[in-house]
Amino acid sequence: MPPGPKDEFREIAEVVADFAARELAPIVDELDEKEMLAPGIFAKLAELGLLGITAPEAYGGAGLGAVAASTVIEELAYVDPGTALSYLAHALLFVHNVGINGSEAQKERYLPPCIRGEWVGGLAMTEPEVGSDAAAMAARAVREPGGWKLNGSKMFITNGPFGDVFLAYARTSESHRKLTMFIVEKNFPGFFRGRKLRKMGMRSSPTGELVLEDCHVPAANLVGVEAEAIRPMMKNLDIERVGLAAISLGIARACLDHAFRYARERRQFDAPIIEFQAVSHTIADMYIEWRAAEGLVYEAARAVDAGERARKLSAAAKTFASEVATRAGLAAIQVLGGYGYIREFPVERLMRDAKLIEIGGGTSEILRNVVVAELRKGY
Incomplete structure (x- = not known):
């Protein structure tokens, strides 16, 4: 067989798949029902070095x-997309971002405890309006x-209800594109958690509102250059979108496996239903x-790893994969x-989870x- 898109990280995929089957599969329905994070999940992921x-x-x-990260995310999402989403917010939106854009002092303070699973991170970008x-x-x-001094509200923040530290964007100029990035800890004066949001899907990944009311952030916690956060923000969106697309891959593959298994076992009119063309063609299209x-x-992930301009590929990958996953559900x-x-069967949950990635x-x-804007630029 020709090499697969992630063969280089097959061992990682097997380790994560085994972990998800052991640690998440037995409790995934309970997590969905109670809208709760898997207990101790970040400490366990830290033990695996992820x-x-x-x-x-x-x-x-x-x-x-990005290829390795996408491999991990896909295998988690195959069992529980919500856990994959919370992992992504921590590992890519916070840890990766600080690793790329943070100062040496910021890396020394924040990366080790986040990598050890002692702190959980997230990204605070979206706002109510x-x-x-x-x-x-x-x-x-x-x-x-x-x-x-920061003031404002952030909405739909993954890991917001329980996270310890967040990258938050705020305006430091009246100019439309003059944004600045800060590291905000949960114990900073003026930092508050708003409501935890009840969601259609991804219910094992707590999402909420963050409120900043005269929140004091030390000068040392400004990330990068004042009023110049747009460029790193857009750059990090590439790996974020690849990671989100990997969640969709896990969902689509899980839906395919469940449908294929059921179609071979379920009998109607004295035959397995996979023998009927309407069913078999549905499964073929899913595959x-x-x-x-x-x-x-994974082409987009390789482009990110190569340092190429990946905005078009990552956008295309997320768009296509997310819609494939919803159709698969x-x-x-x-x-x-x-x-x-x-x-009693997981496919309705997977369908609910899939929609978010669109x-x-x-x-x-x-x-x-x-995609069109990048095409017009000649990229």
């Missing part, structure tokens, strides 16, 4: 890249003695789309019929705009 998958080895990370037009965010940061998405996602429900619609990290509509 929380700093892309972080520099000098700080305890693995020093790997600002989503797709991220540069229009309303949160403000003004100088004060010893640092900055075709999953494999096509896999190739695109609906198709699996249809194959299973009434059993697909009840919670929205978070850039909606499919916005990402199609991104």
Whole structure:
């Protein structure tokens, strides 16, 4: 067989798949029902050396890249997409971001405890009135003695209800694109958690609102250059979108496996239902789309690792893979019929989980705009 897109990390995939089957599969329905994070999951992922998958080895990370991270995320998502999402927010949106954009002092302070699983991180970008037009965010940061005073609200923040430290964007100028990035700890004066959000899917990944009310952030916690956070923000979106697309791959593959297994076992009219063309063609389409998405996602991951301009590929990968996963969820429900619609089988949960990836990290509509804009530039 020709080499697969992630053969280099097959051992990592096997370790994570075994971990997810052992630690997550027995409790995934309970996590969904109670809308709770898997107990102790970050400490367990730290034991596997996964929380700093892309972080520099000098700080305890693995020093790997987007292909390795996507491999981990896909295998987690095959069993529980919500856990994969919380892992992504920590490992890529916080740890990777600080590893790339943080100062040496910031890396020394924040990376080791996050990689050891002692602290959980996240990213605070979206606001109640600002989503797709991220540069229009309303949160403000003004100088004060010893640092900055931040005011504003952040919405739909993965790991928000329990995280320890967040990268938060705020405006330090009236200019539309003059944003600054800060590291905000949960114990900083003026940092508050708002409501925990009840969601359709990804219910094992707690999501909530963060409120900054005259929140004092030390001067040392400004990341990068004041008013110049747009460029690193857009750059980190590439690996974020690849990681989100990897969640969709895990969902699509799981739906395919569940549908295929059921179609071979379920009998109607004295034959397994896979013998009926309507069912078999549905499963064939699920396989075709999953494999096509896999190739695109890992091509985008390799582009990120090569340091190439990956904005078009990552946007295309997330758009296609997310829509494939939603279609796979609906198709699996249809194959299973009434059993697909009840919670004794996992496909209805996977379908609910799948839909988020068409929205978070850039909606499919916005990402199609991104693809066309990159094409027009000649990239």
